[in-house]
Amino acid sequence: MKAAVINAPNAEVRIEERDPPSPARGEVLIRVHACGVCHGDLMLQLGQFPFARYPVVPGHEIAGVIEEVGEDVGKLHPGDRVGLSALFSSCGCCKQCLHDDEILCSQMQFTGITQDGGYQQFVLARAAYVAHLPDRLDFVEAAPLMCAGLTVFSGLRHAGFEPRNKVAVIGLGGLGHMGILLVRAMGGRVAVLSTSADKEDEARELGAERFINLKTESASEALRAWEGGADIILATPPAAEPMMAAFPGLALNGTMVVLGAPAGDIAVSPMDLIMGRRRLIGSPAGSRKDLRDTLHLAAAHGMHPRVIPMPLGDAGKALKQMHERKIHGRLVLVMD
Numbered sequence: 001m002k003a004a005v006i007n008a009p010n011a012e013v014r015i016e017e018r019d020p021p022s023p024a025r026g027e028v029l030i031r032v033h034a035c036g037v038c039h040g041d042l043m044l045q046l047g048q049f050p051f052a053r054y055p056v057v058p059g060h061e062i063a064g065v066i067e068e069v070g071e072d073v074g075k076l077h078p079g080d081r082v083g084l085s086a087l088f089s090s091c092g093c094c095k096q097c098l099h100d101d102e103i104l105c106s107q108m109q110f111t112g113i114t115q116d117g118g119y120q121q122f123v124l125a126r127a128a129y130v131a132h133l134p135d136r137l138d139f140v141e142a143a144p145l146m147c148a149g150l151t152v153f154s155g156l157r158h159a160g161f162e163p164r165n166k167v168a169v170i171g172l173g174g175l176g177h178m179g180i181l182l183v184r185a186m187g188g189r190v191a192v193l194s195t196s197a198d199k200e201d202e203a204r205e206l207g208a209e210r211f212i213n214l215k216t217e218s219a220s221e222a223l224r225a226w227e228g229g230a231d232i233i234l235a236t237p238p239a240a241e242p243m244m245a246a247f248p249g250l251a252l253n254g255t256m257v258v259l260g261a262p263a264g265d266i267a268v269s270p271m272d273l274i275m276g277r278r279r280l281i282g283s284p285a286g287s288r289k290d291l292r293d294t295l296h297l298a299a300a301h302g303m304h305p306r307v308i309p310m311p312l313g314d315a316g317k318a319l320k321q322m323h324e325r326k327i328h329g330r331l332v333l334v335m336d
């Protein structure tokens with residue numbers, strides 16, 4: 001089989017020929033059909049995860065079919081359509097694992113970071129961490145749900161999202177565009193904040209009712225003019241400045257959810273926090289329950305993420321495009 005491998009921090013992606021692995025007890029072998037290209041994959045290439053294990057096959061937005069099962073894998077069978085997220089495995093018995101919060105388990109293993117991921121034709125997975133894909137989702141459109149969709153959905157859930165909420169989405173990359181689709185599917189309203197004026201059409205086509213140009217408008221004033229401010233702000237790009245500019249644009253009791261990690265600190269005024277009872281939270285990907293709910297929501301609403309399919313052989317090129325931030329939608333590697 002073909003596998004795209006990163007041998008060390010800052011190394012180029014290399015395509016290798018490998019033997020497909022065999023699933024051990026409790027494992028399944030997935031024939032990968034599609035794997036999304038996440039910003040996390042670029043961070044992995046740039047050596048920004050101290051806990052990463054090199055050489056490693058990146059990729060944690062996996063959609064495919066069970067090829068082979070090991071012993072004791074419960075209800076999974078060859079031919080089942082499945083997905084695998086960044087949550088490769090967890091301890092299974094700590095407080096977080098026992099409360100549907102295994103994404104915070106201290107023993108968590110990350111697909112495509114500490115374990116080989118989906119930039120290859122076959123990937124091993126722990127049966128207990130694989131999700132069934134609803135019939136209505138095709139592989140290429142399901143892939144971006146496995147991290148971008150899941151991360152947004154879980155962030156909204158932890159921010160206490162309710163239908164009719166006004167949600168401001170900072171940035172219109174992979175996470176941002178999934179944010180618009182998911183919020184609209186759940187009955188929320190959306191404003192997009194972006195530094196690129198040319199993204200306005202795309203934002204409105206996806207369902208945003210407002211577009212705020214961060215280069216020419218004050219983010220907080222524009223948000224407050226939106227019937228008193230945003231109930232939730234989803235901060236997706238790894239840049240602190242727009243987060244700090246937008247924070248005072250939260251409505252009373254509003255919550256900003258930090259999804260992209262800036263290099264520097266995020267400073268907010270204590271008075272903005274206290275006097276409006278506003279909250280600033282961060283949120284990682286999501287649990288298995290979050291993932292099931294994300295997939296069902298997408299299937300029920302016939303959601304179509306904007307995907308740009310690319311062959312596995314172009315994995316290096318895909319990460320380069322991610323670095324140059326020139327992508328409209330989500331790059332998805334498809335296997336031949």
Ligand SMILES: [Zn+2]
Binds near residue numbers: 094
């Ligand atoms: Zn645990």
Ligand SMILES: [Zn+2]
Binds near residue numbers: 086
């Ligand atoms: Zn990701």
